[in-house]
Amino acid sequence: MSLLVKICGLSTRETLETALEAGADMVGFVFFPPSPRHLSLEAGRDLGRQVKRRALTVALTVDADDATLDNIMDALSPDIFQLHGKESVARLRDIKQKFGRPVMKAVPVATASDLAVLPGYAAVADRILFDARAPKDATRPGGLGEPFDWHLLENLDLKLPYMVSGGLDAGNVAEALRVTGAGGVDVSSGVESAPGVKAPELIKAFIRAARASQELSVR
Numbered sequence: 567m568s569l570l571v572k573i574c575g576l577s578t579r580e581t582l583e584t585a586l587e588a589g590a591d592m593v594g595f596v597f598f599p600p601s602p603r604h605l606s607l608e609a610g611r612d613l614g615r616q617v618k619r620r621a622l623t624v625a626l627t628v629d630a631d632d633a634t635l636d637n638i639m640d641a642l643s644p645d646i647f648q649l650h651g652k653e654s655v656a657r658l659r660d661i662k663q664k665f666g667r668p669v670m671k672a673v674p675v676a677t678a679s680d681l682a683v684l685p686g687y688a689a690v691a692d693r694i695l696f697d698a699r700a701p702k703d704a705t706r707p708g709g710l711g712e713p714f715d716w717h718l719l720e721n722l723d724l725k726l727p728y729m730v731s732g733g734l735d736a737g738n739v740a741e742a743l744r745v746t747g748a749g750g751v752d753v754s755s756g757v758e759s760a761p762g763v764k765a766p767e768l769i770k771a772f773i774r775a776a777r778a779s780q781e782l783s784v785r
């Protein structure tokens with residue numbers, strides 16, 4: 567199974583093009599106003615047109631209501647919804663049924679007890695994204711540039727495809743993959759020069775490093 571590389575929080579045509587040309591498998595667009603990566607619907611529409619099926623488009627929302635998801639469907643028609651809030655299992659089922667798109671559920675991780683939610687989500691979600699649990703005073707539940715203890719996933723028994731995220735960069739992505747055995751990686755802060763400002767060279771370096779570690783793991 568080929569490694570999936572997701573670059574999240576893209577917000578300009580130039581950096582989106584860099585990610586696509588560098589071979590990102592997924593490009594993530596954030597629809598969460600407190601985020602420095604938040605996109606308007608019109609910007610999402612514009613960037614979505616640029617992707618032209620060269621990667622999967624991921625719309626990232628946090629406890630969004632149906633009207634918000636409807637608007638995102640109209641503007642972007644994402645390949646995947648990434649649900650990064652406190653969405654219940656029932657809400658995941660509801661969203662899948664109403665919008666007919668795969669859902670990737672973000673699971674915040676700080677301690678082993680955070681994995682107790684997996685059986686419920688794994689019964690409905692199409693993919694799991696493990697991310698570092700945000701501090702209580704954080705203004706957003708993700709995209710904070712901090713890793714979690716990847717060893718917590720060492721003995722994971724999950725039948726569903728999963729990705730690892732949280733504080734990844736070109737320097738640690740190989741180790742994250744080695745420890746977690748994840749089938750995908752996701753990054754935002756680690757490819758930025760400032761919050762919300764994606765750096766083309768960092769995007770390229772991350773994708774190169776992820777691909778290089780994939781080659782090592784299949785030998």
Ligand SMILES: O=C(O)c1ccccc1NCC(=O)[C@H](O)[C@H](O)COP(=O)(O)O
Nearest residue numbers: 574601708709710711732733753754755
């Ligand atoms: O990126 C954001 O600003 C964001 C805001 C609200 C919820 C989730 C958010 N990002 C989720 C992602 O998928 C990030 O790529 C993931 O949390 C990793 O972020 P980072 O640690 O900055 O690489």
